[in-house]
Amino acid sequence: GDSVTQMEGPVTLSEEAFLTINCTYTATGYPSLFWYVQYPGEGLQLLLKATKADDKGSNKGFEATYRKETTSFHLEKGSVQVSDSAVYFCALSYSGGYNKLIFGAGTRLAVHP
Amino acid sequence: KAGVTQTPRYLIKTRGQQVTLSCSPISGHRSVSWYQQTPGQGLQFLFEYFSETQRNKGNFPGRFSGRQFSNSRSEMNVSTLELGDSALYLCASSLTGGPQETQYFGPGTRLLVL
Numbered sequence: 001g002d003s004v005t006q007m008e009g010p011v012t013l014s015e016e017a018f019l020t021i022n023c024t025y026t027a028t029g030y031p032s033l034f035w036y037v038q039y040p041g042e043g044l045q046l047l048l049k050a051t052k053a054d055d056k057g058s059n060k061g062f063e064a065t066y067r068k069e070t071t072s073f074h075l076e077k078g079s080v081q082v083s084d085s086a087v088y089f090c091a092l093s094y095s096g097g098y099n100k101l102i103f104g105a106g107t108r109l110a111v112h113p
Numbered sequence: 114k115a116g117v118t119q120t121p122r123y124l125i126k127t128r129g130q131q132v133t134l135s136c137s138p139i140s141g142h143r144s145v146s147w148y149q150q151t152p153g154q155g156l157q158f159l160f161e162y163f164s165e166t167q168r169n170k171g172n173f174p175g176r177f178s179g180r181q182f183s184n185s186r187s188e189m190n191v192s193t194l195e196l197g198d199s200a201l202y203l204c205a206s207s208l209t210g211g212p213q214e215t216q217y218f219g220p221g222t223r224l225l226v227l
Contacts, residue, residue, distance in 0.1 A: 032213045043117075043203055043218040051213045089156065098168045099146045099210035103156040 002027045006090045006104035013080055013111050021075040021107045023064075023090035031092040033057075033066050033073040034101065038087045047075075047088070080111045115140065117219035119204050125225045131192040134222045138185050138206030145187040146216060147179060150201040159202075162187055163210050191224075199226045 007022040025033065032051040036044040048057030053068035062077045073090060087106045094100040118137045126132050138145050146169075147159040158171040162181035179189040185206075191198055201223050205216035 034215075036218075043220045044205075045218070046215050049215060091156075093212035094158075098163065098212075099144045099161045099205070099207055099214070099216060100158045100169050100171070101146075101148075101156075101205075101216060102158070105155050 002031065002092060002094055002102050004090050004092055004102055004104040006088075006107055008105070009087075009108040011107060011109045013109070015082055015111055015113050016079045017111075019075070019077040019080045019084075019109070021088055021090075021109070023073045023075065023104060025071050025073065025090075025092050027071075027092055031094070033064070034091045034093070035062070035064055035073070035075050036089045036091060036103075038089065038106070040086075044089065080109070082111045082113055085109055085111045117204055117206050117217050119202075119219040119222050121222060122220065123223050123225075125227065126194050127227050128194055128196060130194050131190060132194060132224060133188055133190050134202055134204075134224075136187045136189075136204030136206075136219060138187070138204075139217055142206035142208055142217070143185050144207045144210030144214075145181060145185065146205045146207075146210075147187070147189050148203045148205065149173075150203060150221070151199075156203075159189065161210060168210070194226045196226050199224060 034049045035047040048059040050057040050066035056065045090104040091101040144163045146161040161169040181187045201221045205218045207214040
């Protein structure tokens, strides 16, 4: 079945460092891919998405490119801030049903001044 | 535009009891999904409703049920609570539930079963 694998955390970085969080997926069909972020005590917020191969999603300095050949959707940011500290989830929309997201395990990011 | 709202935000119940959680989607959104988030299992899909019909269901026992009303508001019910049902329950809404649509999540209801 469809699944998402993302790098285990926690990831600890200094402010202004470069961030990469790896995400790979297994899916039948052509899913849409998403990155969501969860801040402590809150629900999930959409960070960015891509709906077809080679699309690049971007938001707030974060970017991810839908790579069909490597089945990947890695999240990157050139210069992280303390306020980026959160848990990041990679997800795909399940091709076999409506409004069903399949999530990775999440990666906790801690950014220190 | 108001976001997805969930009530209550926190609940404490004992084993064997039942609980009902409520979700109000973004105005105009007709698809509502529910997810369970636990440290061990992560985020898991429970079910999805559209126009008062359940279209999709995850791999959860029959103790977990839901419904949707004509105004798109949704409730989920868990009967005969078990300790393992302690979790954050998240509701998400989108316009029609299409796979390319963004799902907007509420803040969640944190359920503790003692």
